[in-house]
Amino acid sequence: MEESDLKEIYRILLEEFGPQKWWPAETRFEVIVGAFLTQQTKWSNVERAIGNLRQAGLLEPYDLAKADIIELEEMIRCCGFYRQKAARLRNAAQFLIENDMYELFNLPIDQLRKILLSLNGVGNETADSILLYAADKPKFVIDAYTTRIMSCIGVEGNYGKLQKLFESALPQDVTMFKEYHALIVEYGKSYCGKKRCEECILIKGHRKGTMHGKEQV
Numbered sequence: 001m002e003e004s005d006l007k008e009i010y011r012i013l014l015e016e017f018g019p020q021k022w023w024p025a026e027t028r029f030e031v032i033v034g035a036f037l038t039q040q041t042k043w044s045n046v047e048r049a050i051g052n053l054r055q056a057g058l059l060e061p062y063d064l065a066k067a068d069i070i071e072l073e074e075m076i077r078c079c080g081f082y083r084q085k086a087a088r089l090r091n092a093a094q095f096l097i098e099n100d101m102y103e104l105f106n107l108p109i110d111q112l113r114k115i116l117l118s119l120n121g122v123g124n125e126t127a128d129s130i131l132l133y134a135a136d137k138p139k140f141v142i143d144a145y146t147t148r149i150m151s152c153i154g155v156e157g158n159y160g161k162l163q164k165l166f167e168s169a170l171p172q173d174v175t176m177f178k179e180y181h182a183l184i185v186e187y188g189k190s191y192c193g194k195k196r197c198e199e200c201i202l203i204k205g206h207r208k209g210t211m212h213g214k215e216q217v
Contacts, residue, residue: 006169009153010176012201013183017190022182023133025050028101030059031134035126036089041079049076061101065093088121095119105135112137124159132181138174140166141181145188153202 025031030050037046050059052075058064072086079085104112109131116127124142131139142162150162157165170176191200
């Protein structure tokens with residue numbers, strides 16, 4: 001796959017869906033909370049849980065860190081794995097009390113990523129979501145839809161290899177990274193999630209020769 005292919009995919013998706021302006025959150029901390037909650041669940045469930053937390057006044061680190069664990073679990077039950085997520089949220093909130101969030105976000109991207117990955121419950125996708133959407137760092141998020149779509153157009157690779165492919169092909173533009181990732185998610189929900197494989201506009205573009213053949217990255 002060539003650099004122009006990924007830029008062409010972005011153009012196709014933007015033309016199909018328009019700007020997504022993702023991530024919907026009022027504060028950076030809310031983005032962090034959402035990044036934990038969205039693990040293995042639909043965004044509609046995250047919205048419900050965020051609404052519960054907002055109503056309870058728990059969308060600030062200090063308030064969330066001292067929240068009653070049983071009450072917190074009930075507020076986020078709709079997101080699944082609610083006991084694990086409640087404990088992880090309180091742990092992350094306590095970490096941000098002890099380590100100023102804005103000072104952390106001023107750290108070099110690789111250093112900040114390493115710190116995030118050291119937190120309980122934070123893997124590559126969660127860490128990179130926080131880096132991109134909360135810290136405004138140019139780190140491309142690879143999710144299940146990205147992996148699936150890339151595979152469908154003939155590009156296979158693990159998380160790190162696919163991320164390197166996107167980051168090397170695209171300008172280091174935070175706004176573009178946010179839009180591109182959000183467009184992939186929207187496309188995945190609209191086509192992959194509804195099994196509209198025969199209508200896939202990306203595969204059609206691939207067959208027309210505007211994108212190149214199968215490869216390992």
